[in-house]
Amino acid sequence: MNKKHFILSLLLSLVASFSYAQTQPKGAVLTLKDALNFATTNNVAIKQAQLDEQGAEYKISETKGSGLPQLSGTGQLTVSPSVPTQLLPGEILGQPGTYIPVKFGQKYNANGGLELSQLIFSKSYFVGLEAAATTRDLYRLRTQMSQEDVIYNVSSAYLQALQTKEQFNTIEAQYNKLVQLEKILKLQYKNDFAKKVDVSRITVNKTNLESQRQSLAAAYEQRKNALKFFMGMPMDQEFELSDSTTLSNTTLPLTANANEIVAQRADYKALQTQKKLYGLNIENIKGKGFPTLAGFGQYAYQAQRQQFNLFDTSQPWFNTFVLGVKLNIPIFDGFQRKNQVRQAELEVKKTELTMQNLALGTQMGLDNALKQISTSQLAIENQERNVQLAQEVYATTNDLYKEGLSPLTELLDAEVALREAQTNLNNERLKYKIAQLDYVKARGELKNLIN
Structure with missing residues (x-):
């Protein structure tokens, strides 16, 4: 080996030991489980669903309260500048054949009392x-559905961000090697050990990688921001993703029957509950055609004065006390209830169709996810072998280049082939994890990811 090749070999060996880890940002490491636990506590959609669930409790109390005794106070003050006049038959006062005008009432009238009612039957x-x-x-199931949606969105965003991070690391490693190689070749070119065209080739490749590196860095931050959004985390909070994230503990049977699975899903149970509510609505509409019976009581004081001296204790107030029951029997409502029942029955049928569609969608989701998992497993195995071969080609070409037996173009081609193989492997791993996530979602088992 001549002096030129010895110096080049030494410099490239130093480049091979270069680590880019020191340039990585520091921050708290966030695992997928950490992200999911944070999201189920802080996500806005989940909080809203929990408030709806709490509101359902108040609705139950409100409904119960309508069957309890209803007590209210009443009061009224009236002023009649002109007291109403009525005509009485003259026979009363010995003037037959005539009518005598008589004013009934006083100018100032006041009354106050209590009214009590109690529903007896409705x-x-x-x-x-x-x-x-x-x-x-229903609201409890909707809360669960909101949690599952958040778990899926957070998991998907996390996996995509992690894949972008891994792709950035791949580009970063190659970029740093080219940066050092460019420095070496520029030094060699100054000392007539390298050609100008080789320096230009390295610069072109380095510039291309720099653009990819910047795009991936921006994409990584954007996907982390999406992850923060789904988690309900402030955008200024910093963290790094854990490289050990996996969904490999998911049980994957060879076949999946949607009819056995869909009945356990929260969204299907919610539809069943909604159907039940529509059925109860039909009963409620029909129930309005039944008689209702309520008891009531009224206790009141009344005063009538010619002068405004209602609080003069020397003049009496007169009290009244009434007890009774009230029966209401609907007879004819213009066919309103009949048409309301028909409308409610249509809602039941629409819900049944939605349930059928959900069962079909579940089967499709299961089949597609299992097919993608199987396809991705084979693709990952192929891409892992491809990466291994590309690494061997790159290592061999690198050795030949150090010894001056291979041109720089072959080394750069080998580097590009290795980078493409690593990128394809990263993409297939992401597809595999997303397919696992879709399968878990189709089975209605997303909450298992945080248990």
């Missing part, structure tokens, strides 16, 4: 109680 009330309790179940 079919709609009892149906409403059941509907309110069912609404509680």
Whole structure:
């Protein structure tokens, strides 16, 4: 080996030991499980669903309260500048054949008292109680659905950000090698050990990698911001992703029957509950055609004065006390209830169709996810072998280049081939993890990712 090749070999050996890790940003390491736990506590959609669930409890209490005794106070003050006049038959005062005008009442009238009512029977009330309790179940399931949506979005955003990070690391490693190689070749060119065209080739490749490196760095930050959004995390909070993220503990059967799985999914249970609510609505509408019975009581004081001296204790107030029951029997409502029932029955049928569509979608999601998992497993194995071969080609070409037996163009081509193989491997790994995530979602088992 001549002096030129010895110096080149020594410099390239130093380049091979170069580490770019020192340039990586420092921050708290966030695992996928950490991100999911944070999201289930801080995501806005989950908080809103929990408030709706809390509101359902208040709705139940409100419905129950309508069947409890209703007590209210009443009061009224009226002033009649002109007291109403009525005509009485003259026979009363010995003037037959005539009518005598008489004013009834006083100029100032006041009354105040209490009114009490108690529902005794109403079919709609009892149906409403059941509907309110069912609404509680519906909002509980919707909260679970919101959690599952957040888990999926956070997991997907995390995996995409992680894949971008790995791709950035690949480009970063190659970029740093080219930066050092460019310095070496420029030095060799000054000392007539390298050609100008070789320096230009290195510069072109380095510039291209610099553009990819900047794009990936920006994409990584954007995907981290998307992850923060789904987590409900402030945008100025810094963290790094854990490289050990995996979904490999997911059980993947060879076949998946949607009919066995869909019944366990929160969205399917929510549709079942919604269907039940529509059925209760039909009963409620029909219940309005039943008689209702309520008891009532009124206790009041009344005063009538010619002068405004209502608070003069020397003049009396007169009290009244009434107890009774009120029966209301609907007879004809212009076919309103009939048409309301028909509309409610259509809602039940639409919900049944939605449930059928969900079952079909679940089967499709399971089949597609399992197919993608199988395809990605084979692709990953092929790409891993491809990366290994590309590494061997690059190492051999690098050795030949050090010894002056291979031109720089072959070394650069080998570097590009290695980079493409590593990129393809990263992409297939992402597809595999997303397919796993889709499979877990189709099975309705996303919450297992945080358990």
